[in-house]
Amino acid sequence: xxxxxxxxxxxxxxxxxxxxxxxxxxxxxxxxxxxxxxxxxxxxxxxxxxxxxxxxxxxxxxxxxxxxxxxxxxxxxxxxxxxxxxxxxxxxxxxxxxxxx
Numbered sequence: 001x002x003x004x005x006x007x008x009x010x011x012x013x014x015x016x017x018x019x020x021x022x023x024x025x026x027x028x029x030x031x032x033x034x035x036x037x038x039x040x041x042x043x044x045x046x047x048x049x050x051x052x053x054x055x056x057x058x059x060x061x062x063x064x065x066x067x068x069x070x071x072x073x074x075x076x077x078x079x080x081x082x083x084x085x086x087x088x089x090x091x092x093x094x095x096x097x098x099x100x101x
Contacts, residue, residue: 002034002087014085016067024048024056025063032076032099035086040097 001009016033020026024047031038038044038060048060063076071083081101089097 002089004090010088012085012087016072022056022058025058028060028063029065029076032079033084035084035099036089036097037099 002012003009012034014033018026018030018033020029024044027044027047028038031041031044047055048058050056061075061077065072065074065076065079067073072079081099084099086098088094
């Protein structure tokens with residue numbers, strides 16, 4: 001869902017399934033593919049900085065996307081602004097979490 005999901009949102013169809021063994025990395029990948037800047041979403045950004053009782057041992061720069069479409073087989077930081085889906089943010093977050101071109 002995009003916009004004010006899950007109850008009042010619009011389906012954001014992109015034909016992509018995201019899965020992984022690290023929940024922070026999965027959230028970071030989803031945010032990027034949706035067109036959102038993970039640094040502007042504190043829940044994700046702070047998870048990478050957590051040193052006491054960490055929930056990830058990855059660094060954002062090390063996340064590698066792998067899929068059946070070779071287009072996506074690259075590091076997350078290499079995915080460019082024009083390659084993401086640009087979902088609508090929830091109404092309270094519009095203009096605050098989107099990636100910059």
